[in-house]
Amino acid sequence: MNPLWLPYLWNALVAWAAAFLAALWMALVLWAYRDMRARHRARWAALLAAATVLVLNVPGVVVYLLLRPPYTLEEAYRRALEEEALLETLDEVQRCPGCTRRVQPDWVLCPSCFTRLKKTCHHCGRLMELAWTVCPYCGTPVPGARKEGLVPSDVLPVQSEQPPDAEAPDEDAS
Numbered sequence: 001m002n003p004l005w006l007p008y009l010w011n012a013l014v015a016w017a018a019a020f021l022a023a024l025w026m027a028l029v030l031w032a033y034r035d036m037r038a039r040h041r042a043r044w045a046a047l048l049a050a051a052t053v054l055v056l057n058v059p060g061v062v063v064y065l066l067l068r069p070p071y072t073l074e075e076a077y078r079r080a081l082e083e084e085a086l087l088e089t090l091d092e093v094q095r096c097p098g099c100t101r102r103v104q105p106d107w108v109l110c111p112s113c114f115t116r117l118k119k120t121c122h123h124c125g126r127l128m129e130l131a132w133t134v135c136p137y138c139g140t141p142v143p144g145a146r147k148e149g150l151v152p153s154d155v156l157p158v159q160s161e162q163p164p165d166a167e168a169p170d171e172d173a174s
């Protein structure tokens, strides 16, 4: 190779390296701007991130990576949705299985679609899940629990034990 060409070759290499570094720098500035746009709604935050990288170069990228918001807006939105879904499953027991409207845990009937939600114990009168075959409070088995469907007499107080002249007429209200 002709030695006379070496300085030109060197200059060309330096120019290429400088152009590459400049392009890389600008790309980092653009990346910081776009990355911050995805993480923050305000445009000034993205401009600040781009300016940081523009002024500080690679150390600016390090500073930006340390200070940027941990989640993009999309990630934050997805996490919010997941948390909402989790909360939904947590209070799913408080939704009517018939119409999915919210119901209170101590309701025996859905006021919207009249789906039966709970039953009362024959003995102690406390609320029980429909699937339970024995009262967890007093241990009284549910009569006719092995039947497929429940009939109103399973839920209402047994008439033979409470004649109309019984001393506690308030029980009819429950």
Ligand SMILES: [Zn+2]
Pocket: 096, 097, 098, 099, 100, 101, 110, 111, 112, 113, 114, 115
């Ligand atoms: Zn309902």
Ligand SMILES: [Zn+2]
Pocket: 121, 122, 123, 124, 125, 126, 135, 136, 137, 138, 139, 140
């Ligand atoms: Zn009971």
